[in-house]
Amino acid sequence: MYLTRDEEDILGGSKGESAQKAMELIVALGKVYGADGLVDITSAHLSGASYKTIGDGGLKYLEDVSKDAKVAVKATLNPLGMDRDRWREMKISDHFAQKQLRIIEFYGKMGVRTTCSCTPYLIDNIPSFGDHVAWAESSALSFVNSYIGARTNREGGPGALAAAIIGKTANYGLHSDENRRPTMVIDADIGSTLFDHSLLGQAVGRIIGGGIPYYRNIRPDIESLKSMSAAMAAAGSVAMFHVEGITPEASLHDIKDLERVHIGKKELEDARLSLNTADDVQLIAFGCPHLTVREITEMAAFLKDKKKRREDVDIWFCTSSDARNKCPDQVRILERFGPVLADTCMVVAPIEANYQRTGTNSAKAGNYLPTLCSQKVICSDFSKLMEMVL
């Protein structure tokens, strides 16, 4: 693997111990995956922000790295294990909150933007077409590969942080044209709702694993694209997809010899059933990935004249601070039903301490709530979930 003189120097320790270790990690990854060299990145997005997911080991690691490391490019951070201001409403313990606040402090010390959303591409980290970036957070990296045409592999937390510190990543996988070709054509015959698209991602992720689907016959909006990205990455390990007529690289590829798969109502229903394991809920949580202003506005319009009847069910709306601040009137309506929580989510928060059965309209959350939060799940669309408590 070719390294420039500067890169060799960093590997030798010229920019301090943390940069040296970061370079060692990126070079090791490059060697494993057959990279020919390193490539400059314009941004990074880091996972590993919740105390629940990184624990004391991760906290100590961040404390050590942040002593002498600074990020060299724009770097944003994934959701936290709690809302920074409203964690008591989430029944988070003092112990958890103190540790979580220290994690934010260490990332901030390194120059990472602590906006803490899984939709940074709608806020303060918006790559351009063709940019090489190093993003963790499977839903976000799939979105920027597919909708924007930026280039990133499916980075892990430590790899993305190392890339942010040296401003480079190893040049392999989805950084190269030949690995961005579709591997299967999906002829979709589905409805137009957000939940239909989330289930489409679930069905396709289960079939295609780590392949690259090429969708025909759908016209997803931003919200549906983010839900599909999340579901495909959770049900399979999809890091990129094409949608005919929408994603920028779709028209570059010849698809005539690819395998074709039809996904219709039956496949969507099978996908939905595969995620449903509960018959009642204690918590209903929306916003995986984080709710956009448009979703908040639509939810508020639906709930405007309604009343919550069941006090034994909590409701969370998870979004970014940015989106929450942009629509205060709509947020006020949602707050009659439950807290609009910023910069956290139902999966990376320690909900298992207080709940065993959770409702979600996200196929991604439907995959992870059982495994990461020990929940039984009802996965259904927004209006059906709300009807359980109205």
Ligand code: F3S
């Ligand atoms: Fe985002 Fe949490 Fe879902 S990080 S994609 S809301 S699991």
